[in-house]
Amino acid sequence: MIHDPHHTLVALAVRLPCALTLTFxxxxxxxxxxxxxxxxxxxxxxxxxxxxxATARVDSRGGYVVWVDDDLELAADNLRNMAIEQAGGIGNERLVNWMHKHGLTQERAAEAIGVSRRMLNYYLSGAKAIPKTVWLACLGWETVGEVAHG
Structure with missing residues (x-):
């Protein structure tokens, strides 16, 4: 049973010298x-x-790309975040790190950037893409909101 389809790998293709195409x-x-x-x-x-x-493979649960068992592997969630960022999108780890940097709860973060807590959870889990406007709201809050509320 797949618990998190956004971070579960089902296939990969190696693109030498050092790239992958990942299917979630x-x-x-x-x-x-x-x-x-x-x-x-x-x-x-x-x-x-x-x-x-070239020996890259998906582990049995779809959570990692593995080259050497228990020694050289990368987690699917980190790889997806990296792929999104490389494509010019905003990966969910950026939002997680922003909240952590400012000590924000989910409720406070959602309020700060003008989204519902439910929508924030979609962004944090990777279930929905983070729009550029949401990331710009985070940056705006840093420059304006933190002074007013911090």
């Missing part, structure tokens, strides 16, 4: 380039080896 249980198919993270993080440097990279 909600039907989304997204490309993600991992060359930047392979360069930036020593723990992921092995991904720069095309022979190893």
């Amino acid at each position: 249980a909600d039907g989304a198919t997204l490309p993600v380039d991992l060359s930047g993270v392979a360069q930036a993080y020593p723990a992921l440097a092995a991904l720069r080896n095309p022979a190893l990279f």
Whole structure:
């Protein structure tokens, strides 16, 4: 049973030297380039080896892309966020980090940016794409709302 179709992988295709096309249980198919993270993080440097990279597979539950069991794997939610950001969208982790940075509860965050708590939950879970206007509201709150309310 799939509990979170937005963050459950059902298939992948390797695109050498260091990219994947990921298919999620909600039907989304997204490309993600991992060359930047392979360069930036020593723990992921092995991904720069095309022979190893080509062995990528989805784990049995769809929660990870695995290269070396229990040693070299990336979580589906992080990969989806990365793919959305690379495509010019706003990944849900950006919104989560914004709330954490300002110590906002879901109720307070929803009020600050002018959306319902239910809609905020859709954005936070990845169930709905975060519109640019919502992210701009977050940035506006930082510059105006924090001074008035912080």
